[in-house]
Amino acid sequence: MKITALSLFIATYVLLLTFPKIRAFVALGSAAVFVALGILPAGQVFSAVDWNVILMIAGTMGVVSLFIDSRMPSLVADWLMDRMPDVRWATIGMALFAGFVSAFVDNVATVLMIAPVALSIAKKLNTSPVPSIICLTISSNLQGAATLVGDTTSVLLGGFANMDFIDFIFLNGRPGIFWAVQAGMAASVLVLLYIFRKDDTPIRLEEEKETVEDPFPTVLMAGMILLLISASFIPGKPSITNGAICTGLFALGVVRDTLKGSDASTFKRRLAEIDYFTILLLASLFVIIAGIVEAGIVEDISRIFVRAAGNSVFLVYTMVVWASVLFSAFIDNIPYTATMLPVVGAIAHAMRIEPYLLYFGLLSGATLGGNITPVGASANIAGLGILRKHGHNVGILEFMKYGLPFTVAAVTAGYVLIWIVWS
Numbered sequence: 436m437k438i439t440a441l442s443l444f445i446a447t448y449v450l451l452l453t454f455p456k457i458r459a460f461v462a463l464g465s466a467a468v469f470v471a472l473g474i475l476p477a478g479q480v481f482s483a484v485d486w487n488v489i490l491m492i493a494g495t496m497g498v499v500s501l502f503i504d505s506r507m508p509s510l511v512a513d514w515l516m517d518r519m520p521d522v523r524w525a526t527i528g529m530a531l532f533a534g535f536v537s538a539f540v541d542n543v544a545t546v547l548m549i550a551p552v553a554l555s556i557a558k559k560l561n562t563s564p565v566p567s568i569i570c571l572t573i574s575s576n577l578q579g580a581a582t583l584v585g586d587t588t589s590v591l592l593g594g595f596a597n598m599d600f601i602d603f604i605f606l607n608g609r610p611g612i613f614w615a616v617q618a619g620m621a622a623s624v625l626v627l628l629y630i631f632r633k634d635d636t637p638i639r640l641e642e643e644k645e646t647v648e649d650p651f652p653t654v655l656m657a658g659m660i661l662l663l664i665s666a667s668f669i670p671g672k673p674s675i676t677n678g679a680i681c682t683g684l685f686a687l688g689v690v691r692d693t694l695k696g697s698d699a700s701t702f703k704r705r706l707a708e709i710d711y712f713t714i715l716l717l718a719s720l721f722v723i724i725a726g727i728v729e730a731g732i733v734e735d736i737s738r739i740f741v742r743a744a745g746n747s748v749f750l751v752y753t754m755v756v757w758a759s760v761l762f763s764a765f766i767d768n769i770p771y772t773a774t775m776l777p778v779v780g781a782i783a784h785a786m787r788i789e790p791y792l793l794y795f796g797l798l799s800g801a802t803l804g805g806n807i808t809p810v811g812a813s814a815n816i817a818g819l820g821i822l823r824k825h826g827h828n829v830g831i832l833e834f835m836k837y838g839l840p841f842t843v844a845a846v847t848a849g850y851v852l853i854w855i856v857w858s
């Protein structure tokens with residue numbers, strides 16, 4: 436049964452890489468085969484899916500769509516640009532702003548709502564928008580790991596390790612991964628300052644500023660963050676709490692939006708904002724991973740890691756971080772993270788070490804590794820797609836000119852801080 440489960444798992448990954456446009460259906464088919472072959476008993480399928488994670492992702496996607504439509508992020512970007520002295524700081528300021536937004540909003544959504552501002556600035560100054568959009572894209576990927584709701588991989592870690600919003604900031608009296616991400620951001624800003632050291636053209640924008648007519652989506656967004664933080668302090672709360680908060684606030688926004696528009700199509704349009712493709716992929720992956728856990732494969736992989744590292748905690752940690760960077764440069768970090776979380780958990784148990792050292796190492800490597808290549812993260816693809824529509828075709832070498840040094844600096848800083856705090 437072990438060989439069958441491993442072969443099916445490897446075949447699934449090959450198909451996920453080969454057919455990215457239908458990867459959700461590939462995962463669903465694989466999950467069905469795992470159950471049909473009896474690798475995972477049918478009675479365990481429902482419990483294998485982390486419904487708190489699924490509801491959190493769905494609800495967050497919905498609230499983010501309302502927030503974007505309110506134009507509040509664009510208004511803040513306009514305010515920010517008014518205070519930038521030159522192109523160099525405009526580029527870095529845009530990247531920092533994208534990172535801040537991405538700590539609470541999906542990375543792709545962040546790129547889609549901030550990239551138009553970067554395009555506008557480039558047009559006004561008659562400069563190329565390529566550097567600015569690449570930098571805001573990779574910055575959004577970086578900060579996605581900072582909070583529980585910043586990225587799908589963060590939600591996965593929160594669900595697997597039973598972590599709340601506040602745990603990403605402070606956990607067991609120690610700094611959480613939020614601070615490792617900020618260390619990475621500080622290091623990467625130094626890299627960007629060096630790259631753009633000669634771009635000192637003054638910036639002056641005279642175009643009309645964005646206006647926000649409906650502040651309610653911003654209230655929903657802030658309310659979601661505050662409620663998630665508050666829930667972190669409630670002992671013994673139901674496991675579905677975070678998911679209920681996110682979907683509940685989205686439902687509130689949809690009801691208000693529908694009543695305000697007095698149109699049934701408004702309700703349908705809001706529900707259509709949810710990425711059901713990603714949700715189906717995740718639900719199927721939960722079943723697949725439960726299958727390989729049931730077959731004992733996760734435990735076997737953890738033993739291989741421990742033997743390869745010679746029981747050295749530092750070497751295991753190093754392998755987890757930098758292998759994650761390498762793999763995530765070429766494959767989507769969502770299935771990779773979902774697969775590796777139980778593996779690093781088993782490694783920590785086998786070595787009797789603090790699991791958060793490996794959890795945070797995995798998340799930092801998997802999230803930031805996607806910044807090396809144009810296909811390493813969905814946000815990269817979205818950003819380059821925007822550039823392509825405006826006549827700028829960015830090759831892998833041009834992307835890596837910014838992505839590679841940014842990633843090495845950010846991962847190294849986070850890698851050192853996580854080791855110091857959690858080893």
